[in-house]
Amino acid sequence: MRNLFDLSGKTAVVTGAAGGIGAELAKAFAAQGADIALLDLKLDKLRAQASEIESLGCKALSLKCDVTQEDEIKAAVATIIEHWGKIDILVNNAGVASAGSVETLEEREWDRVIDTNQKSIFLMSKHVVMSMKARGYGRIINMASICGMIGSKSFPLLAYNASKGAVLSMTKGMAASLAPYGITVNAIGPSLFRTEMTEASLYQDSFIQFYNEQCPIGRPGNPDELNGAAIYFASDASSYTTGQTLFVDGGWTSV
Template structure:
């Protein structure tokens, strides 16, 4: 039982690791023993995160990659496999949000959010799964959202709803197809956590008052509160769990 969550010797890839939840995920995986390749567009930020991972005694590998660009992704995956020889864990975490309803969103905003939040998971997984299949082992974890399962009456986020709904059912589709190859695919559905994405839009007094009144926990999530779900899905503790969505949301989706 004590070794069930140990990631020593594993190689993890985390997208969107230059900020917010991705940094937390990369560090949590390193704390459990994994070496971690971290991907994002801002290389300077990735270098800072690398230092934090290395301070934990693990290998960090920063790779500049736009996860909407197939050529970038193919090159990034090849570089990581050349360096480490394998990829055990893929965390598809990069994401963005665009507030607004179907009446106010532009086509460009729609396409951008769908590309970053959904197409990226398709492309990253396409290039990583072939290496996982060779080893008959893999753990894919997608960052979804409560807003892929429910709406948000007080702050319309319609393209975000559509994108995270797609992440949830893509997780089920991939999870059921890939388990026969020893690869599990699961998703984490956070509610509200303070990051670059949310700090200016949702972390204001007016919105938090509404959020705290609705959320059974009466507060947003704290840094580190997603890590338990991540390590469960990233480790052998979840070998018979696939296609599942774990909402880490202070009870929001249970109301």
Template sequence: MKNLFDLTGKVAIVSGASSGIGVQFAKVLASQGANLVILARRYEKLVEVAKDIESEYEVKVLPIKCDVTVEKEVIAAVDKTIEVFGKIDISMNNAGVVDAVPVHMLEEEAWDKVINADVKSVFLMSKHVLKHMLNAKYGRIINTASMLGAGGSANIPTHSYNAAKAAVINLTRGMAASYAKHGITVNAIGPSLFYSEMTANTLFKEPILSYYNNTCPMGRPGNPGELDGAVLYFASDASSYTTGQTLFVDGGWTAV
């Protein structure tokens, strides 16, 4: 039987790949044979990640320092990918930040930081990979949204993050509808709470963590690897007739 999740020969770009779930996303794509371009602002950490993945899997990993909120840097990263690999099959738009500050206390600069990192980055990466995907008549764009983009929470005042991830969900739908006829799918993953460098000092702190555990039907945050299946589904031919969807991997949070 054909392995629908086989990514041998594919080329994937993963942003926000210097730590946290971005590293896990890169590893799971590599585990199925995809060559990688990994992006982040911290080049030294990217180099470490690249060495780790190449030592574990028989793939090539190209680390590129890139601030995905800056268009000229995104263009340079995409151009380098084409120069080295000749194509882009998968774009995993994962870069982002979170801020747990309510609107009445939120500074404009902090608002802009979240919106730029979480929404503008998806726009810029999609804009420049799509040009190559349209020529190839094939592509898989996967955006990292969040359960907090589907609703609010009385005890987690992540208002800028709510707005940003809701925008990602609907940008996903909009692009999916426009590019489906070109052989390009656009989907999103909506994680709940997963431990990362980003969440360690925000959502994993009390009282938010206890509130989350008491509210989530599964009673716990997500574990490493529990997003892998969703990533592989959207990146592979298993999802060839699926587009415009957000798959919430959230322990049942959005079900209640």
């Protein structure tokens, strides 16, 4: 029987790949046989991730890229296509968060979060899709969040809520327009996962206790627990699935 999750011969692009969830997903795709282009601002960390991927027998390309800047994205995409001739999979993972409610959030923080979490998906997808349409094949995975579905009473995250809510709608809009070209577009909606970003802001005893009490599974997620959802959306197993968001949240959005 054919392995529907096999990614051998595929080329994947992962943004925000220097660490955390992006690095985990890149290695998970490589374990299934994909070659990986890693995009981030932290080139030294990208090179370390690339070495791990190459140890799995796959090829890796490290590219410094600010995914809020269209010129840098165009250059990175051109480099990848020149290097490998195609892009099969795009993971729009780059993201930031900023605490603040509607009356306390500063405009520059609003812009930073919206540009990184929302505009970058538009810009990355815009330039990758051109290549995918020409070949009649593509898989796009957007990183959403439970915060796109629910508010944050105890820890206001207005800009993050807004940006991730937009990701849910963008995923549906892109899926509908790109389906005729053989391109699927889906999203993953994590709850709290341990990453460099969340450790700096949320991993405090009081918040973790609150989270564990509210989450049906009773704990935060581990980064590798997103791999299954990502591999599914990246592979032929999901060939008839598009416009969907899979919440990997320990049951948070079920209560």
